[in-house]
Amino acid sequence: LTTDVVLFAIKDSELCVLTITRATEPYLGKYTLPGGFLHAGETSRNSATRVLQQKTSLDNIYIEQLFTFDGSDRDPRGDFVSVAYMAFCDYKSIVFDISPKSQNPEFLPTETKLGFDHNEIVDYAVSRLKNKIEYTNIIKNLLPAEFTFLQLQQYYEVILGEKLDKRNFRKKFMSLDLIEKTGNMLTGGKQRPAEMYKFRSQDFVQLRRWF
Amino acid sequence: LTTDVVLFAIKDSELCVLTITRATEPYLGKYTLPGGFLHAGETSRNSATRVLQQKTSLDNIYIEQLFTFDGSDRDPRGDFVSVAYMAFCDYKSIVFDISPKSQNPEFLPTETKLGFDHNEIVDYAVSRLKNKIEYTNIIKNLLPAEFTFLQLQQYYEVILGEKLDKRNFRKKFMSLDLIEKTGNMLTGGKQRPAEMYKFRSQDFVQLRRWF
DNA sequence: CCAAAAGTGTTGGGGCTACACCCATGT
DNA sequence: ACATGGGTGTAGCCCCAACACTTTTGG
Numbered sequence: 001l002t003t004d005v006v007l008f009a010i011k012d013s014e015l016c017v018l019t020i021t022r023a024t025e026p027y028l029g030k031y032t033l034p035g036g037f038l039h040a041g042e043t044s045r046n047s048a049t050r051v052l053q054q055k056t057s058l059d060n061i062y063i064e065q066l067f068t069f070d071g072s073d074r075d076p077r078g079d080f081v082s083v084a085y086m087a088f089c090d091y092k093s094i095v096f097d098i099s100p101k102s103q104n105p106e107f108l109p110t111e112t113k114l115g116f117d118h119n120e121i122v123d124y125a126v127s128r129l130k131n132k133i134e135y136t137n138i139i140k141n142l143l144p145a146e147f148t149f150l151q152l153q154q155y156y157e158v159i160l161g162e163k164l165d166k167r168n169f170r171k172k173f174m175s176l177d178l179i180e181k182t183g184n185m186l187t188g189g190k191q192r193p194a195e196m197y198k199f200r201s202q203d204f205v206q207l208r209r210w211f
Numbered sequence: 212l213t214t215d216v217v218l219f220a221i222k223d224s225e226l227c228v229l230t231i232t233r234a235t236e237p238y239l240g241k242y243t244l245p246g247g248f249l250h251a252g253e254t255s256r257n258s259a260t261r262v263l264q265q266k267t268s269l270d271n272i273y274i275e276q277l278f279t280f281d282g283s284d285r286d287p288r289g290d291f292v293s294v295a296y297m298a299f300c301d302y303k304s305i306v307f308d309i310s311p312k313s314q315n316p317e318f319l320p321t322e323t324k325l326g327f328d329h330n331e332i333v334d335y336a337v338s339r340l341k342n343k344i345e346y347t348n349i350i351k352n353l354l355p356a357e358f359t360f361l362q363l364q365q366y367y368e369v370i371l372g373e374k375l376d377k378r379n380f381r382k383k384f385m386s387l388d389l390i391e392k393t394g395n396m397l398t399g400g401k402q403r404p405a406e407m408y409k410f411r412s413q414d415f416v417q418l419r420r421w422f
Numbered sequence: 423c424c425a426a427a428a429g430t431g432t433t434g435g436g437g438c439t440a441c442a443c444c445c446a447t448g449t
Numbered sequence: 450a451c452a453t454g455g456g457t458g459t460a461g462c463c464c465c466a467a468c469a470c471t472t473t474t475g476g
Contacts, residue, residue: 001213001292043281068279068294079252081212081294084280150454166456168439173412191454192446199257328440339451361427379466420438 001083003048004035004118004129006066006125007056009091009107015158016091016107017122018055019114021157023103026076026116031108033122035082044083045082052087055105057095062119062141062204068122074117086125088141133159137205146182148194151159213293214259215246215329217277217336218267220318223355226369227302227318229266230325231239234314237287239328242319244333246293259296265298266316268306273352273415274298284327297336298350324353348389355364357393359382359405359411387418 007018019031038047045065052061063085069082079102096105110122133139139155153169173179181201185193218229223257230242250290256274264274281292293371321333344350350366351379384390389390391411396404 019429025456041283044279045281046293065278067276068255070256070294072252077412081255083281148455165440166470170456172438187447189454190448190452192456230471358430376467377428378468381429382431383465398474400427401425403429405428 001004001044003038003044003051004050004082004084005034005048005063005167006033006071006084006086006122006187007061007089008086008123008125008129009094009141010155010158011091011107013154013158015085017054017110017111017112017125019103019108019112020055020105023100030115031112032115045085047078048085055102056089057097058089058093060193061087061089062138066121066128067156069121077191082121084125084160086128088138090142090144092144094179106138127156130159134136135207137140137201137207138198140199140202143155143199146184146196146198148186148196150194152197163211178205212249213246214249214256214262215244215257215280215293215295215332216259216262216274217244217295217298217333218263219299219336219340220270220305221366221369222302222318224365224369226321226337228321228323228336229263229316230319230323231266231314231316233326234311241326242323243326244329245316245337254271255294259294259298263298266308267300268308268315269300269304272300273349275371277332278332280282280328293332294417295332295336296337299349299353300422301353303355341360341370342419344416348410348412351389351410351413355411357395357407357409359397359407361405361406363390 005018008017009016011045011192018034020034021155022028022030022032034051036047036051038044041052042050045063048063049061052058052063064087066084066086070080071080074080074082080094091107094107096102110126112120112124129138133156139152139159141153144153149170150166152173153164153166156169157164178199178201179197181197184196186196187193215231220227220229227308228247228422233239235245245262247258247262249255250261253261256276261272261273263269263405266314275298277295277297279292279294283290285291285293288337295415302318305318309315324330325333335336340349341356344367350363350370353366354363361377363384364375364377366374389410389412390408393407393409395407397407398404
């Protein structure tokens with residue numbers, strides 16, 4: 001029994017997942033998702049959280065169970081069952097553990113070819129994410145604590161894979177009453193400063209359908 | 212590693228799940244979901260399907276993975292991990308296996324108190340079902356091959372737990388183009404005969420949001 | 423003729439989409 | 450001055466909800 005974790009982050013306007021470079025066979029030298037065997041007495045959720053904490057410095061990560069993958073064709077070594085999780089972070093806040101045993105963790109685009117059946121896991125996670133940003137506030141887990149409206153919109157656009165109308169997006173999102181101004185402005189660009197926003201609640205919110 | 216299966220059916224205008232009466236400790240004599248250990252070389256999905264085929268005469272059941280439950284507090288015998296599935300059938304088409312080893316399978320309301328953490332599993336399945344009838348055609352798995360519009364509507368009402376407007380429901384559902392008249396009429400009541408319908412496609416259909 | 427479910431249209435309001443211009447700052 | 454993103458309002462359309470009566474059969 002194992003876990004695999006899809007940790008999402010948005011890097012350079014692209015949706016990416018945390019990968020490692022395998023140090024042993026099978027798939028030696030290939031990219032895969034981080035994961036591993038459950039320790040004794042550990043839940044799959046704890047195991048997934050532990051794996052992430054080993055690769056990154058993150059604490060308090062939002063994580064949710066995705067799906068359980070099994071079947072004898074997914075790992076050449078034998079018959080493993082993997083409980084997959086997905087998690088989110090703000091790319092800028094990540095500090096990687098660079099010790100050799102961490103196997104060079106890095107964020108790569110979701111289309112990157114991975115070993116095992118990990119592309120299947122990533123595809124499933126991406127489709128879940130696409131659905132879920134439309135009726136929950138999970139996007140806050142990808143954003144820094146303070147952000148501008150344009151950044152919020154761009155994150156939606158990256159995940160959904162389509163351009164959104166600026167005025168309509170602002171109206172719709174504002175009506176959800178999820179975010180508020182911090183009072184700070186983002187200056188430094190050669191343009192008018194932007195208001196900064198933060199999410200009101202740190203909790204998970206499920207909306208009754210909207211997009 | 213085990214599976215537990217939530218088999219739904221609508222019986223007497225109530226949403227019910229298949230239960231068994233346990234023949235051994237723990238929870239001897241209590242109701243629980245059917246389930247069991249995976250056989251060697253078997254996937255969790257195959258295991259869940261096999262369990263259902265043992266209790267009922269059903270073949271070709273629609274089944275989907277729900278969630279994986281783990282933690283040391285879910286079974287007093289130790290640390291089990293259970294991959295839960297949900298499935299659907301038309302209550303009228305069920306023939307139970309009544310041999311003693313089948314442990315008296317029967318359909319009971321979803322609110323029935325069950326052993327282990329099985330109420331948690333049922334609650335999760337019910338919420339998934341409630342969501343899913345709003346953007347897929349899974350309801351066909353609960354209906355007989357031919358049905359009337361009123362029956363279809365009543366199934367929605369039972370699952371959603373609310374009354375729906377007859378005219379609006381018919382308009383909305385018809386616009387989805389999922390069902391067609393069979394040409395048969397249901398007679399025998401002391402009222403005008405009703406047109407009978409069937410689903411066009413036997414396949415799973417995912418709609419782009421509607422209810 | 424009465425009871426019971428079958429079947430059918432219209433209207434008003436709210437929310438979505440589409441669309442273009444001025445503002446504040448840095449260089 | 451100009452380039453860049455920041456920020457704002459409206460009008461039309463479509464979809465949804467609300468709502469009541471006639472039809473067809475059995476008893």
